[in-house]
Amino acid sequence: MAAVRFLCRLARPVYFRRSLSAGGGSVRFLAGPLCALPTRTWNHDPPRPSRQSTRPVGTLSAAALVRAAPGPLQPYLRLMRLDKPIGTWLLYLPCTWSIALAAEPGCLPAWDMLLLFGTGAILMRGAGCTINDMWDQDYDKKVTRTASRPLAAGEISRFQSLVFLGGQLSLALCVLLCLNNYSIILGASSLLLVVTYPLMKRITYWPQLFLGLTFNWGALLGWSAVQGSCNWSVCLPLYFSGVLWTLMYDTIYAHQDKRDDLTIGVKSTALRFSENTKPWLSGFSALMLLGLTVTGINCDQTFPYYAAVTSAGIHMAQQIYTLDINNSEDCWKKFSSNRTVGLLLFIGIVLGNLWKQKNAEKKPLDIS
Numbered sequence: 268m269a270a271v272r273f274l275c276r277l278a279r280p281v282y283f284r285r286s287l288s289a290g291g292g293s294v295r296f297l298a299g300p301l302c303a304l305p306t307r308t309w310n311h312d313p314p315r316p317s318r319q320s321t322r323p324v325g326t327l328s329a330a331a332l333v334r335a336a337p338g339p340l341q342p343y344l345r346l347m348r349l350d351k352p353i354g355t356w357l358l359y360l361p362c363t364w365s366i367a368l369a370a371e372p373g374c375l376p377a378w379d380m381l382l383l384f385g386t387g388a389i390l391m392r393g394a395g396c397t398i399n400d401m402w403d404q405d406y407d408k409k410v411t412r413t414a415s416r417p418l419a420a421g422e423i424s425r426f427q428s429l430v431f432l433g434g435q436l437s438l439a440l441c442v443l444l445c446l447n448n449y450s451i452i453l454g455a456s457s458l459l460l461v462v463t464y465p466l467m468k469r470i471t472y473w474p475q476l477f478l479g480l481t482f483n484w485g486a487l488l489g490w491s492a493v494q495g496s497c498n499w500s501v502c503l504p505l506y507f508s509g510v511l512w513t514l515m516y517d518t519i520y521a522h523q524d525k526r527d528d529l530t531i532g533v534k535s536t537a538l539r540f541s542e543n544t545k546p547w548l549s550g551f552s553a554l555m556l557l558g559l560t561v562t563g564i565n566c567d568q569t570f571p572y573y574a575a576v577t578s579a580g581i582h583m584a585q586q587i588y589t590l591d592i593n594n595s596e597d598c599w600k601k602f603s604s605n606r607t608v609g610l611l612l613f614i615g616i617v618l619g620n621l622w623k624q625k626n627a628e629k630k631p632l633d634i635s
Contacts, residue, residue, distance in 0.1 A: 468533050512551075
């Protein structure tokens, strides 16, 4: 439990609490035409806090690290949202589940793969944010929440952003090329989802489903990177569970913007479910737990794994029960707390895999 608390403190939500005049703030005020909307896939910005931060000076946080970087580098770090790491966590965690499940019984997950996929998650999320800001530069200037973004504020030029984007994508490609050929093809096949997802909020009330299909591709890729191919009896229910998890947390997130979305015609599951949101979220979480159970059965998982799945289920039930869909700050807190869900599952998978070796040592030898 001490390890869980330590990891959860590392994953604590980052609130960017400086005033807009100082270049901070992240309140989701939407204005202007539809194409001015930020892409939820990459951003996941919190609502602007109602008062100044009380975080002690010198406290380690993503935002503090960005502010401590050399001045010329800071606009690029903010362009790739390194000061707001929640999107990176939610992209990375399904990768860690898959990598840990693919480890040999009694072994820890491959730390080189965890590091490689962590680097890839940072780069791909950063590239997505850069593309988003390049598309929306002229509109971001007119929107309070986005006016301080580096491109909109004129801190860097479009050409500089394009060069920076090329660098991020080149590095991401280098990460992908470190994997086996099966994984390279599998990773490249996700590009269609990456390209088409931003259009979904304009044509369907289920953009969160397409976000889930995109954001959880690592649940397939992590296993193949370790084992050389996918065991579909394990990978598909794990991927299915991740998609349902995204449907749950991003529906909560979308409730922050439902009034603006309704006004300008953007679709979301928050608008689709409306006051029936909690029954839908309960269904998603129940099916997610079922998928995780099937995953565990198909790869011979042990008690710690199922204990973690149960703990994650209790956490999600508490989220849903106490959720106030009409309170933006509460929606943000519930949404961001899903890092705890992801970390609980990762720790449970690791301990469950180590438990397999313990069980194997207890089995009597067959001397017949």
